[in-house]
Amino acid sequence: MRDLDETDLEILRLLLADARRPYSEIGDVVGLSGPAVSERVSRLREVGVIEQFTVNVDRSKLTERVRLLVDVAVEPGHASAVYDALLDADGTQHAYRSADAHVVAHVGRPDADVESWLADAVDTSVVDDYTVRVLAESEWTNSVADADFAISCAECGNTVTSEGTAARLGGELYQFCCPTCESRFREAYEDLAEDA
Template sequence: MPDLDDTDLEILRLLTEDARRSYRDIGERVDLSAPAVSDRVARLKELGVVRRFTVDVDRSTLREGTPVLVTLSLDAGTVDRVRATLRDEEAVEHLFTTASGDLVFHARVPDPAVHRWLAESLDLDATVADVDVTLLANVDWSPSVGGTEFALGCAECDNTVTSEGVSARIGGERYQFCCPSCESRFRERYERFEESA
């Protein structure tokens, strides 16, 4: 797997600022031709670094609702199911899973009674051990590729993926691995999971 260089990081930074920026404009800023930028973006997509291009909509300008930050402490084994449910909820804008297994999300809830909306959206009694709701006054979202060392993490062991790493498409998704052994273990576990589903 090829390493990402400073030009790749600058392309990512420029796309983060404006995903509609033309390859010609990016090329002028990084001293490459538009086709060379296109090739690099295609490679970043293939590596799974760029998943999609999207629009950052300020929903507060489009509809009313109560902006909240919600933390759900969940019973063991329910995180994936509750996460999938929340991902499908139109009101949820950002969804995070903490290292301790809590789900934290930002939403613009259509019902001023946030707990009622949560009860209707989730089976609170069976899945959620504790709920913390904070009303928000303002939300700023500014993702950045700068400020930290950039490195891909192995999908199996979370070690840094170097130039000796491998990339594989498994179940329709692209994964990065630090070595062929990690890819093999991940693939075997994935196939066992698929068989049991």
């Protein structure tokens, strides 16, 4: 596998600024042709660096909503479930889970009735406490500043370096840190394919 480089990082920055920017325009900035940029973007998608292209909607422009920051203190062992539930809750724009069993959600609500919203969204028996702050301002910035790429080996989870390999199995591209991991993964994949 070829290492991801500064050109890949610059392509990501340009796509983050405007995901609809034509590849030919990106190519002018990074010194590549449009098709070469397209090829790099396809590879970044295959290895999982780019998951999807989305639209970032400023919900405050669509309806009158109270913008809130809700910090939920959760009983240990339940933070992941509360995080998942709040991600799916109506009005959640962003959610974060901290290591100390807190889940923080940026929420847009038609009113400030967080108590009923929280009761509809999560099992409140695992909620120790929560605080609500009305947001005066917020902005979401998606950035790759000073990022290092860390593609994980499909077999062992180690970081894939320039010595790594890649293999396409069943239409999916898998990355490996070494030929040994690739061989083990292939064997297990083929065994599963035979049993299916």
